[in-house]
Amino acid sequence: MRYAILADIHGNLAAFEAVLRDIDDKGGVDELWCLGDVVGYGPDPAECIALLRRHTHICVAGNHDWAAIGKIDICDFNPHAAEACRWTGGRLAPGDIEYLEGLPLRLERGDFTIVHGSPREPIWEYVMSVHEAEANFGCYDTKHCLIGHSHVPAVFELSDNNCLIEELKPLLKLGERRLIVNCGSVGQPRDGDPRAAYAIYDAGEQVIYHSRVGYDVERVQQRMVSLGLPRFLAERLGHGW
């Protein structure tokens, strides 16, 4: 079985469509695993929910998913994120709200626990350092954990009670050691590469294939500005930050 790992789509339909085309080109998958933040920042939140729901998928809740429907407070959001969040809330139909409302905080599939932020704090915690990862290895029961939220691809590996951080390469072979893996963001990458990031997990081969996919960033930027979303959020897409 093969699974696509998609995180932080953030209402960026063009990036999401480009990733789905790339998945098809690579032979398709049996299920999409979505790590939350389907909406927020981008110009097409409802369309992204609809496209996700047309596929066989599972999805956990992200902070933007629940903030957009008022389920959690936006007081911790920066002003641009808060503005985009209020804008997003106004674009959602009752069915979209019901879908986001019902998303679980964590899911387990085979060897993987799936969360948005971290297994310790699924909605809010960023796992970006060895220290943060180390504290989280004790917070889930499966062998590995998939996370999003930081929008920065990375692999944290637990070895003899030591934790290491590694770059996520195009091919990650799963072995004996426990891993926490972040496959980056589809709709708003923040590692300096503006291309959409995602991965395919092949359970038979025990390999995670990480990919980057280009899309028409400029068109999305123009659309965001024309819809009245903060210009800063459009500009950052071009920098991959």
Ligand code: ZN
């Ligand atoms: Zn996000």
